[in-house]
Amino acid sequence: MRRNSAxxxxxxxxxxxxLEPLDLGKVDDFxxxxxxxxLTAFGGRNLGEAAAVLTEMVQxxxxxxxxxxxxxxxxxxxxxxxxxxxxxxxxxxxxxTGALVAHGLVESLGRIHYKCPTGSSDRxxxxxxxxxxxxxxxxxANLDYAEEIxxxxxxxxxQSQTWCSESFCRELGKYLxxxxxxxxxxRNAYLNGVPVFIPAFTDSELALDTAIFMVxxxxxxxxxxxxxxxxxxxxxxPFLDLGSYARRILASRKLGIFTxxxxxxxNWAQQIAPYLELLRTRLALEIPEVRFQYGVRLxxxxxxxxxxxxxxxxxxxxxxxxxAPEDGGRFAEVLCDATITWPLLIKAVSxxxxxxxxxxxxx
Numbered sequence: 488m489r490r491n492s493a494x495x496x497x498x499x500x501x502x503x504x505x506l507e508p509l510d511l512g513k514v515d516d517f518x519x520x521x522x523x524x525x526l527t528a529f530g531g532r533n534l535g536e537a538a539a540v541l542t543e544m545v546q547x548x549x550x551x552x553x554x555x556x557x558x559x560x561x562x563x564x565x566x567x568x569x570x571x572x573x574x575x576x577x578x579x580x581x582x583x584t585g586a587l588v589a590h591g592l593v594e595s596l597g598r599i600h601y602k603c604p605t606g607s608s609d610r611x612x613x614x615x616x617x618x619x620x621x622x623x624x625x626x627x628a629n630l631d632y633a634e635e636i637x638x639x640x641x642x643x644x645x646q647s648q649t650w651c652s653e654s655f656c657r658e659l660g661k662y663l664x665x666x667x668x669x670x671x672x673x674r675n676a677y678l679n680g681v682p683v684f685i686p687a688f689t690d691s692e693l694a695l696d697t698a699i700f701m702v703x704x705x706x707x708x709x710x711x712x713x714x715x716x717x718x719x720x721x722x723x724x725p726f727l728d729l730g731s732y733a734r735r736i737l738a739s740r741k742l743g744i745f746t747x748x749x750x751x752x753x754n755w756a757q758q759i760a761p762y763l764e765l766l767r768t769r770l771a772l773e774i775p776e777v778r779f780q781y782g783v784r785l786x787x788x789x790x791x792x793x794x795x796x797x798x799x800x801x802x803x804x805x806x807x808x809x810x811a812p813e814d815g816g817r818f819a820e821v822l823c824d825a826t827i828t829w830p831l832l833i834k835a836v837s838x839x840x841x842x843x844x845x846x847x848x849x850x
Contacts, residue, residue, distance in 0.1 A: 566594055704720045
């Protein structure tokens, strides 16, 4: 069928949002920049829309905000962004990786990460005691020092108690608050009463330090090497984390999620909705329906690789994790390196709130 120009629609008459050229001459701060970018296209528009969603989410007093963080963000020197979000009250729960916490611990203890010289030999780096993370170096001496601090904290723990990542992170944060004034994820979270969960705790330097502590203790008690490797010095139950997280989620009226990267932290955070739904349907428990209403995701992984890190919020609707837009869901996804987008986003939203203005374009 041939098109008839008389039937062509007009965008203004259809109520479509008009785009505008990005005029830097009209931009005086990050807030204005992202507002203007929200009326452009591609990744710039996504970042502008993310600022609007994050603003609305942090302004909603009924919303409990879950922050999930993966990737080497502390090594990438993004750790103070998390601290800033904690101190501003933008995060009520943190779910992250043991690696991010461990490298952040190094930083909060005053140790330094270094730029990796171009063309460095990884074999040489190994013998020099440098651990390479893409373009950045973590000194093995830093990790040795962090293990000493871990040992101090582990020695303070009540070994008759059953521990989980939340309670362990709280004790580590308490120790840091007592011994340093340097900002850091665990210290700031402890001081602000924000729980930190590490679902894949054993996949981290923190876990290796804990295992070394247990083996050392077992050896002191006369155990041989293999018995020391398999005999824990204290009880650790990750399902305590799940139960604590579920209780906090059920106590909230609305849910929002702010995600950097993907991986286990993102999936563990999001799977709470299916978990509670299964309790309701399979065990006939009277549990309210839970869905994330707000979401902002900063991650460069595309959906076509099939991993959870790249899956869209739209896909999550099919799993019962998120509210559909027609039911009030409000989401933004920026497919870009978080070290580029995250600082711009936080600065823009903080300026927007300081002005007392609303979410921005695309309300």
